[in-house]
Amino acid sequence: MSPLSLLLHALAGVALFLHLPGSDAVLCYEDSVEEVGTCAEHAYLGEGVTDIECCWNIKYSYKTDAASPCQACRPAQWSEWSRWSPCTVSCTEGVEIRRRTCIGQGDCPGLSVEVQSCVLQECCPGDGGWSEWSQWSPCSVTCEKGQTKRTRECNNPVPTCNGSCQGPRKEEIQCDTHQICPIHGSWSEWGQWGQCSGACITEGSGIFPTQTRHRICNNPPPSSSPPGEPCKEDRQQNQDCKTLPFCPVNGQWSGWKKVSECSVTCGLGRVKEERVCDNPAPKHRGKACAGSPTRSIICNTEVPCPIDGQWSEWPEWSKCERLRDEIRCKTRSGLQFRSRKCQGESFGGKWCEGSKQESRSCYNVEKCLIKTSQWSDWSPWSKCSAVCGKSEKSRERVCQPIYTGYEEVLITDTKVSEVFFSGTPKVKCDPINGETNKVGETTECQNVPAC
Known part of the structure; x- marks a missing residue:
């Protein structure tokens, strides 16, 4: 028996709901x-x-096992x-699709997919033609080889x-000035840092061992003819060895402690627990405690949550x-009624708000011959019939009666009410x-996309 059936059965009594056998253990989720x-x-x-x-x-949901829906x-x-969805084409007419999902216990009436026509652009792009190339630009350098370029415009004709x-x-091509450029000196990459002058750091002294690295002005060296500039800045760097370790102490967790009550007053909720990495705390690059400092465990109030009533259609x-x-086919008005039910209220939930019954004034035209009639305008196009392959849409006009001799509004001593025509004439x-x-x-x- 599904949870929905059990909830409806609970209307006959909470005790029967709580003791109905045969339910299996499930994985429970709040959302x-x-x-x-x-x-x-x-x-x-x-x-x-x-599952009960x-x-x-x-408002909760569940799985019968980890692999189940x-x-x-x-x-x-x-x-x-x-x-x-995006339109299936970027120009002329295509289609777009949307979907919805039926969630909960039972079946949902209606369609899960809708398709309709779409037009992002009435026409498709047309290619243009290039103008003649411009003159080549001057060479980009004054010595050795550089680049020269030329351009053209997309206007012969303009694209549509x-x-x-x-x-x-x-377009770019290489150009040669036939002149030699001077070569300026540039540093090579820094060499590896040398060994530290000591093996460890004395805690609290503020004095650190040092290490040195060098570089050479040969990447490239400066030219002599024509003369290039030598390398600038220092060829040597020094730094303190601040990364030498102290003796490590690995952290350990203290015990779990409860820090909150159950998060709900009905159904299932959570209780939060915490622990501290201080037994001992990590020190001198020792490893921190593995895992999370907090966790939530399930709590069961063993109390069903209220379910508010909902009106039927x-x-x-x-x-x-x-x-x-007898008023059929006559110009004397009558009355029509309809009523609905408040369903599903249980466990102290709210009763439905609003009216249970409605009435309205009417004329009975069932199978009555209406001599005057006219065609309606075309209805809007329907949604497309399929999400892939061959798909169609439709529209229609219907013959509508023109009512004469009827009062479409009744005026009494207390109110003015609209009158409806009941039946198929x-x-x-x-x-x-x-x-x-x-x-x-x-x-x-x-x-429409192919299937």
């Missing part, structure tokens, strides 16, 4: 990632509890729609619809009637393609 339908790992409570106990709070405790409900020209806009309106009077419009009640058309969605 789930509804966009992808997985349990939130950071919200893991623990194991060793039943985990679902004492219907995540199951939400609450009744089945659609997640929010995802963002529309954000198009471009194929090939480079700029409104049913269809009742038959349009008037007490002791008999109508007939001038034929369109031989049809007098409804006409439709279908077209193919463009640039």
Whole structure:
């Protein structure tokens, strides 16, 4: 039996819910990632509890084992729609797709995928043509070899619809001044640091051993003709040896201590514990304690959480009637009623807010012949029929009655109320393609991805 069935059964009595046998141990979570339908790992409570106990709070979720899918405790409900996917093409008409996930106990009515047409750009880019090359620029250097370049413009013709020209806009080639450049001296890389003048540091003395490294002006050496500049700055560096070690002391943990009460007053929660790395503390580059200084362990209040009631969907309106009077196909108004139920309230949850019953004024036109009618405007295009391969969309016009001789607003001594027409009348419009009640058309969605 699922957690949802058990929760509904609890309406007959909490005692029966708490003692119903046959549930297996599960992995319990405080939260789930509804966009992808997985349990939130950071919200893991623990194991060793039943699905019934985990679902004492219907906001929780569980797995039967580590490899199983995540199951939400609450009744089945659609997640929010995802963002529309990028259009399948960058120009002309394509399609975009969005999805949603059914999360919870049971099935969700409706579709999990929707597809609709999209147009990012009405036209596709067209290539342009290059102008003639410009003159070569002067050489970039005054001695030895450098670079010269030339350019051209994409305007012969100008590209259309954000198009471009194929090939480079700029060309560069080598140029030779036939002049020798002077070579300035540059240092080689620093050599390795030499050995420290001592083997260790005396703690608290403030005096450190030293080490030295050198470099040479040969990368390259300065030229003599024409004369180059010699290397600047120092050829030697000294530094203190501050990294020599003291004797290490590795840290050890003290015992765990409870630092909080159970995080909830119903269902399952967490208790936080802490420990300190001071038994002893690490010193002189000794290793720190391995592991975390805090942890959370599961706590069980053994109390189900309150579940607020939710209204059922409104049913269809009742038959349009008037007490002791036949009003069908007449211009005398009647009344219609509908009522809904508050469902699921248990364990001290709130009762549903709002009205349980509604009524409205109406005319009964069921199977009545309405002589005057007209075609509606075209409806909006429907969503595309498939997410891949061949996909279609459609729209329609319907023959609508024109009611004459009826009062569409009733005025009494106490209020003004809108009147509704109840039932399906008999109508007939001038034929369109031989049809007098409804006409439709279908077209193919463009640039749908292949399956």
